[in-house]
Amino acid sequence: MTATIPAGRRYTPLEMLARLVAFDTVSSKSNIPLIDFVEDYLAGWGVSSVRFPNASGDKVALFATVGPQDRGGVVLSGHTDVVPVTGQAWSRDPFTLHVENGRAYGRGAVDMKAFVALGLALVPDFLAAELKTPIHLFLSYDEEVTCLGVVDGIAAMGKTLPRPRAVIVGEPTSLDIADAHKGVRTFHTSITGFAAHSSKPHLGASAVHAGALLAAELDAMQEEAKLNPDKSGRFDPPYDTIHVGSFEGGIARNILADRAELLWEIRTLPGSDPEAGPARFASLAEKVLRRMRTTAPSSAIETAISSDVPGLAPEPGSEAERLAMRLSGRNHTIAVAYATEAGHFQRAGLPTVVCGPGSIDQAHQPDEYITLEQLGAGEAFMRRLMAECRN
DSSP states (O other): OOOOOOOOOOOOHHHHHHHHHTSOOBTTSOOHHHHHHHHHHHHHTTOOEEEEEOTTSSOEEEEEEESOSSSOOEEEEEEOOBOOOTTOOOSSOTTSOEEETTEEESTTIIIIIHHHHHHHHTHHHHHHTTOSSOEEEEEESOTTTTSOTTHHHHHHBTTTBOOOSEEEEOOOSTTOEEEEEOEEEEEEEEEEOBOOBTTOGGGSBOHHHHHHHHHHHHHHHHHHHTTSOOSSSOSSSSSOEEEEEEEEEOSOTTBOOSEEEEEEEEEEOTTSOTTHHHHHHHHHHHHHHHHHHTTOTTOEEEEEEEEEEOOBOOOTTOHHHHHHHHHHOOOOEEEESSOOTHHHHHHTTOOEEEOOSSOGGGTTSTTOEEEHHHHHHHHHHHHHHHHHHHO
């Protein structure tokens, strides 16, 4: 006998996208109003969910299962946060979905609320299909800043949550299947020197001079990385990249700087040692600090990791890859230049690919949009997944 399904409110994918875009979930703000809406929507269809709040309680990840609760299935993973609109020349309200000329405009429309909207809008159909393999919906936070919003939920998989068979992270790939991307680690280095008149540098220690030495070492590391390119031809550029994004310090030309700060990052190819660069930087920092302390014993150099996003390495023939190929009709994989949450899933031993509707070229732009054609292709992808999970 067919089970009775609670009748919640139905949304088309476009209507659901409009609801999600209307929530201002820039990473600096809370995503809880959006999560409240999703939780209530799912509950209306009899689908329970589990919250994973951050330490401060102002952001939440959400995990829900449609179908059997006693086994692992396919995770559809999408982040709820978006990048800021400040300073961008939008021609329309970024938090009101606007449909025109075959495009749906709005912040997050392509990156990546469209994928989330598709999964949510099809919940009634997933329920009616009486799935044998469950479909898990996993909504995260802070992907745009740290990619840590998935970590607690992933840690629960195989414990309080079912362990999935495959994970699809729905970043916009035009429904191509990405099986590889670089890892990213970002750092904040604070340097404390000791102020003195520039005519008597032996009475102090310049934090700016120390920072210049460290920045020069990072530049040297970048030049060396170019000599060891990836030979697969899948990455652009085909080597690890090291970048100093901000270097600040000092207050006047004739004063030894008592402080300086460097914000820097390393993006590593799959297979590269993510610890090698930071270890080399730390070794030089020790040498520079010893020199500073010969004239200013109170000097200090401290480096903190701001974010650590593991790369995604190819796993040819994985369950996630084979499934995504069947759903998308593709017979090959690609690598993407940007980082995603996929590496965290893979690090936990879960077969993972990146595959979602829309183009990354429209992400983070003023007047961000997804084409209605891609939204429709994403819906077809989801319906093929539903058919797979019925068997």
